[in-house]
Amino acid sequence: MKGWKRSFGLGLAMLMLLAACGQAAPSAGTGTGATTAPAPAPASTQAPVAPASTQAPVAPAATTESAPATAAAAPATGGEKTKITLWADPPDVGQQNCYAETVVKPFNAKSTTTELEVVEQPNSWDATRTALAGGSGPDVVTTPGPSFAYELAKADQLLALDEFAQQYNWGQTFLPWALNLGKVDGKMYSIPSELETLVLYYNKTLFKEKGWEPPKTIDDMITLAAKIKAAGIIPFAHGNADWRPTNEWFVGEFLNHFAGPQRVYDALSGKAKWDDPDFVQAITMLNDLQQKGYFMGGLDRYYTAKGDERHTALGKGEAAMNIEGTWFVGDVDTFFGEKAGNKNEWDWVPMPSKDGTAIFDLGIGSTFSINKATKNPQAVAEFLNYAFSPDVQGTLFAKCGTAPAPVKLSPAALQGVDPRSVAMRDALNKASAANNYGYTTWTFWPPKSDTYIYEEVEKVWAKQEDPKTYLEGLQKLFDEELKTQSIPPLPPR
Numbered sequence: 001m002k003g004w005k006r007s008f009g010l011g012l013a014m015l016m017l018l019a020a021c022g023q024a025a026p027s028a029g030t031g032t033g034a035t036t037a038p039a040p041a042p043a044s045t046q047a048p049v050a051p052a053s054t055q056a057p058v059a060p061a062a063t064t065e066s067a068p069a070t071a072a073a074a075p076a077t078g079g080e081k082t083k084i085t086l087w088a089d090p091p092d093v094g095q096q097n098c099y100a101e102t103v104v105k106p107f108n109a110k111s112t113t114t115e116l117e118v119v120e121q122p123n124s125w126d127a128t129r130t131a132l133a134g135g136s137g138p139d140v141v142t143t144p145g146p147s148f149a150y151e152l153a154k155a156d157q158l159l160a161l162d163e164f165a166q167q168y169n170w171g172q173t174f175l176p177w178a179l180n181l182g183k184v185d186g187k188m189y190s191i192p193s194e195l196e197t198l199v200l201y202y203n204k205t206l207f208k209e210k211g212w213e214p215p216k217t218i219d220d221m222i223t224l225a226a227k228i229k230a231a232g233i234i235p236f237a238h239g240n241a242d243w244r245p246t247n248e249w250f251v252g253e254f255l256n257h258f259a260g261p262q263r264v265y266d267a268l269s270g271k272a273k274w275d276d277p278d279f280v281q282a283i284t285m286l287n288d289l290q291q292k293g294y295f296m297g298g299l300d301r302y303y304t305a306k307g308d309e310r311h312t313a314l315g316k317g318e319a320a321m322n323i324e325g326t327w328f329v330g331d332v333d334t335f336f337g338e339k340a341g342n343k344n345e346w347d348w349v350p351m352p353s354k355d356g357t358a359i360f361d362l363g364i365g366s367t368f369s370i371n372k373a374t375k376n377p378q379a380v381a382e383f384l385n386y387a388f389s390p391d392v393q394g395t396l397f398a399k400c401g402t403a404p405a406p407v408k409l410s411p412a413a414l415q416g417v418d419p420r421s422v423a424m425r426d427a428l429n430k431a432s433a434a435n436n437y438g439y440t441t442w443t444f445w446p447p448k449s450d451t452y453i454y455e456e457v458e459k460v461w462a463k464q465e466d467p468k469t470y471l472e473g474l475q476k477l478f479d480e481e482l483k484t485q486s487i488p489p490l491p492p493r
Contacts, residue, residue: 081111081112081113081114081115082113082114082115082376082379083114083115083116083117084114084115084116084117084139084140084374084376084379084380084383085116085117085118085119085138085139085140086116086117086118086119086138086139086140086142087118087119087120087121087124087127087128087137087138087142088118088119088120088121088124088142089120089121089122089123089124090120090122091120098330098399098400098401098402099400100118102395102396102399102400103387103392103396104116104118107383107386107387110386111382111383111386113379113382114376114379114382114383116140116383119138125142125143125144125148128141128142128143129152132152132155132157132371132373133155133157135373136373137371137373138371139370139371139374139376139379139380140368140369140370140371140380140383140384141157141158141368141369141370141371142193142366142367142368142369143190143366143367143369144245144365144366144442145363145364145365145366145367145440145442145443145450146181146182146190146192146364146367146442146443146488147441147442147443147445147446147447147450147488148367148442148447149182149189149190149367149369150184150446150447150486150488151447152189152369153184153187153189153190153369154184154486156372157371157372157373158189158190158369158370158371158372159189159369159370159371159372159374159377160187160188160189161182161187161188161189161190161191161369161370161381162187162188164370164377164381164384164385165179165188167381168381168385170191170385170388172408173388173389173390173407173408174191174192174388174405174406174407174408175406175407175408177406177489177491178192178195178364178405178406179191179192180489181364181443181488181489182367182369183489189369190367190368190369191367191368191369191384191388191405192364192367192405192406193364193365193366193367193368193388193405194327194364194365194366194402194403194404194405195362195363195364195365195403195404195405195406196325196326196327196362196363196364196365196403196440197325197326197360197361197362197363197424197428197440198249198252198253198323198324198325198326198351198360198361198440199323199324199325199326199348199349199350199351199360199424200214200215200221200321200322200323200348200349200350200351200352201314201321201322201323201324201328201332201346201347201348202214202320202321202322202346202347202348202349203314203315203317203319203320203321203336203344203345203346204344204345204346204347205317205343205344205345206233206317206320206344207320210231212224212227212228212320214347214349215349215352216349216352216353216356217352217353217354217355217356218254218257218258218285218352218353218354220352221321221352222285222288222289225289225292225294225321226292228320228321229292229293229294233317233318233319233320234294234296234297234313234318234319234320235289235294235295235319235320235321236289236294236295236296236319236320236321236322236323237296237310237311237313237314237319237320237321237322238250238295238296238302238305238310238322238323239295239296239301239302239303239304239305239306239307239309239310240302240303241303241304241305241306242306242307243307244454244455245442245454246454247453247454247455247457247458248441248442248450248453248454248457249323249324249325250286250323251283251286251441251453251454251457252361252438252439252440252441252453253323253351253361254282254283254285254286255279255282255283256359256361256438256439257282257351257352257353257354257359257361257438258278258281258282258285258353258354259276259278259279259281259282260278260353260354261359261361261435261436261437261438261439261493262493263276263278263279264438264439265439265490265493267279267478268439268444268445268487268490269490270482273475274471274472274474274475274478275468275471275472275474275475279471280467280468280471283457283460283467283470283471284467287460287461287467290302290461291461296310296313296319299461299462310322311328311331311332311334311335312335312340314335314346315335315336315340315342315344315346316340316342316344317342317344323351325363325365326403326421326424327365327402327403329401329402329403329418329420329421329424330400330401330402331401332346332401333401346420347420348420348424350427350431357436358427358430358431358436359431359436359437359438360427360428360431360432360436360437360438361437361438361439361440362428362432362437362438362439362440362443363439363440363442363443363444364406364440364442364443365403368384368387368388370384388405388407389407390407390408390409393405393407393409394409397409397414397417397421398414398415398416398417399416401417401418401421403425435493439490441453441454443488444487444488444490445478445488446478446481446482446486446487446488447481447486448477448480448481448486449474449477449478449481452473452474452477453474456470456473456474457470
């Protein structure tokens with residue numbers, strides 16, 4: 001597809017180096033003019049959708065279908081603003097409240113035509129899918145990644161965004177490869193909200209006290225995990241109690257970092273098989289970590305430990321390491337240092353690989369779309385245009401600690417950002433330029449295969465099937481999706 005033929009490394013370089021290609025953020029309701037409004041904190045893969053607000057809940061959007069208008073959103077009768085809704089989980093910590101304060105309120109204050117109301121919905125992603133299937137749901141639809149948006153588009157539950165993309169000139173705002181991820185059958189149905197990767201976080205203070213060195217290879221990491229457990233400390237602060245797809249973080253990391261990104265690319269391209277020996281060995285190594293109780297102390301704790309609990313363990317030094325995405329930077333200071341009531345420091349290294357090469361798996365953390373059933377598509381597009389403007393996204397990075405969408409940022413975007421977070425973006429950029437990037441499952445796998453990855457791996461951990469059988473099942477399902485051309489676009493290597 002157009003845009004994917006450009007150098008992927010160059011695309012990331014444009015994001016990181018910022019350069020002079022950044023453009024001013026459009027003001028709400030007009031699509032032009034600069035703004036200094038804060039940035040959105042899109043939902044990442046550890047939480048299904050966008051952050052919650054303190055505003056009172058409102059009723060879901062009506063079920064009447066509407067085609068996109070080309071004019072600006074018009075106020076409701078009587079001079080009142082047009083109200084649109086977005087569903088989100090109740091607020092947890094840091095990042096979610098940051099989104100409400102720095103995006104929702106400024107947008108509502110700036111727009112003369114539209115008011116966004118964020119409705120608190122427990123398990124909002126599941127609630128959204130159910131509502132959309134019934135012809136209702138929020139006006140602004142958020143998903144945990146392109147694979148999920150693909151399914152909704154195929155089910156005819158999302159509105160095509162092509163007219164709005166042209167109206168607001170999104171092709172000049174976003175990096176071309178990123179918008180192509182939202183295309184289904186030639187039309188664009190979703191906007192990518194966060195460029196992310198996964199790294200190995202660790203308790204720097206604990207490591208210094210124990211004389212441990214951060215691992216570079218997978219073998220080093222496994223050896224270190226044994227030492228950590230022998231010291232009475234949890235090796236990895238991992239758990240999936242509040243987000244089952246957490247499982248796929250680890251599956252994807254081991255596939256990419258042991259078998260290698262080229263092998264993963266070949267399999268995604270249909271040139272290799274998921275049940276090849278390298279992939280089987282990767283899943284075997286992951287399974288060994290679970291069987292030895294390295295993840296939160298054992299499977300029982302892995303399935304019951306929620307995010308705050310495992311992150312608190314990491315901050316206190318009760319756990320030593322954590323394989324997680326760049327989204328954690330937005331909350332990490334809640335668990336380390338003065339705010340957390342301890343004197344510990346955190347740091348990070350690239351997720352270890354087979355030979356020690358720094359590899360970063362690339363992904364889009366979540367997506368935003370327009371509900372096909374909304375009565376007010378233009379109002380939703382107005383909000384999206386505001387939320388994804390470069391200045392707003394830059395403020396997201398600086399104030400909320402969340403990675404921006406793949407947009408062309410202004411030169412001031414990195415001011416005030418934690419140097420460790422800046423180092424992550426810089427390393428991500430360098431790895432992409434050197435062709436050392438991998439593929440996150442929620443971005444580049446087709447939807448059914450993606451779901452299979454994080455659901456069926458639990459059977460391996462429960463000793464109900466072996467890694468080879470698990471991967472044979474994945475290959476069978478992947479072949480079906482490959483045949484129907486359901487594979488998301490892949491950047492060339």
